[in-house]
Amino acid sequence: MNDKLLSERLKLVANYVPVGSRVADIGSDHAYLPCYLMNHNRITGAVAGEVNEGPYQSAVSQVKRSGFSNQIAVRKGNGLEVLSPGEVDVITIAGMGGQLIRDILLGGLEKLEGVKRLILQPNVAAHLLRERLSDLNWELVEESIIEEDDKIYEILVFDAGNGKKPYEGFDGKELQKQLLAGPILMKEKNDAFMKKWQNELKKRERILLSLERAEGISEKEAQVKNERDLIKEVLS
Ligand code: SAM
Numbered sequence: 001m002n003d004k005l006l007s008e009r010l011k012l013v014a015n016y017v018p019v020g021s022r023v024a025d026i027g028s029d030h031a032y033l034p035c036y037l038m039n040h041n042r043i044t045g046a047v048a049g050e051v052n053e054g055p056y057q058s059a060v061s062q063v064k065r066s067g068f069s070n071q072i073a074v075r076k077g078n079g080l081e082v083l084s085p086g087e088v089d090v091i092t093i094a095g096m097g098g099q100l101i102r103d104i105l106l107g108g109l110e111k112l113e114g115v116k117r118l119i120l121q122p123n124v125a126a127h128l129l130r131e132r133l134s135d136l137n138w139e140l141v142e143e144s145i146i147e148e149d150d151k152i153y154e155i156l157v158f159d160a161g162n163g164k165k166p167y168e169g170f171d172g173k174e175l176q177k178q179l180l181a182g183p184i185l186m187k188e189k190n191d192a193f194m195k196k197w198q199n200e201l202k203k204r205e206r207i208l209l210s211l212e213r214a215e216g217i218s219e220k221e222a223q224v225k226n227e228r229d230l231i232k233e234v235l236s
Contacts, residue, residue, distance in 0.1 A: 001032065001065075003039075006036045008148045009094070009146065010033050010094060010121075011036075012144055012155050013119050014040075014042065016117070017037055018089075019042055019043075020043070020044060021043050021089045021090045022046065022087070022090070023037060023045075023089070023090045023091070023092060024046065024048075025046060025092045025093075025094075026079060026080065026082070026091060026093045026104060027050065027093055027094070027104075028048035029059065030058045031048040031059035031062045031063050031074060032062065033092060034048050034063075034068075035066040038066070038068045045071045045072065045073075046072045047082060047083060047087065047088060048074045049076075049080075049083070050075075050077075051076070051079070056074065060074045078107075080104060080105070080107065080108025081108060081111075083111045084111075085110060085113045085114065086113060089115060089117065090115065090116065090118075090119065091117075091118050092118075092119045093105075095123060096122065096123065097122060097123055097125055098122035098123075098124055098127070098128040098129050099128055101120055101122050101129060102129055105118070105133075115160065117160075118133070118158040119155065119156075119157050120155070120156045120157075120158070121153060121154065121155045123153070126182065127181075130156070130179045130182065133163060136163060137160070138160060138161070139160070139161030139162050139165050139166065140157070140158055140182075141157050141159045143155065143156055143157070144185075145185050146192055152195060152196045166178075166184070167183060173230070176230055177233055177234055180227075180231075180234065181193075186234070197231055198235065200231050201228065201232065208221065208225065208228065
């Protein structure tokens with residue numbers, strides 16, 4: 001496989017895969033990520049999971065073309081149902097909303113037995129993953145944020161461990177802020193981070209303007225105001 005087929009976003013995901021792992025890439029589409037990992041001798045084998053027929057067929061073709069049919073099993077199915085417990089050490093799920101990624105993980109908790117690392121790239125709502133996975137004792141160990149083709153992407157890496165550790169010493173509003181924007185990303189606040197949260201602030205301000213003109217929406221208004229205030233603090 002030509003490396004140029006893989007986006008910078010997925011290359012960043014690939015960099016977090018420990019050498020020698022067995023990986024499941026759920027929602028693999030063309031299976032570019034597992035093929036790239038095999039090509040670079042980063043993994044010993046993979047499962048590429050896909051729920052939809054079109055992307056499943058693309059994955060089958062790409063794996064054949066790349067010559068990895070013996071190492072990469074392409075399986076059709078919903079979320080983690082394509083896996084047997086203990087089959088892989090690492091799961092990657094990229095390019096979907098945070099809510100869908102969370103639901104995929106919650107729908108197959110028994111398949112996470114023996115998994116050491118989750119590498120997740122939610123297109124939106126990363127906070128839903130930080131919140132839920134912390135409760136499930138997955139410890140956030142790495143975060144990245146990058147801009148590619150005018151879009152901003154977050155990558156979150158969780159290891160089986162102490163889910164509360166990254167948030168030790170934070171409570172109340174400060175904890176909400178950490179969960180929203182990411183405790184590791186908050187330390188650096190790089191350009192992509194600042195751009196993302198400036199855009200999110202503008203969105204909340206537009207919503208509040210339109211809510212001011214409507215009636216009977218005070219609950220929604222209070223929620224958006226709370227988010228706006230948190231974001232202002234994130235940016236400060
Ligand atoms: N992971 C690739 C990437 O990051 O470029 C593809 C992302 S694509 C936008 C999302 C893929 O996830 C689609 O191919 C879709 O068919 C698949 N998908 C969505 N829900 C899924 C589920 N519940 N189980 C498995 N695959 C799913």
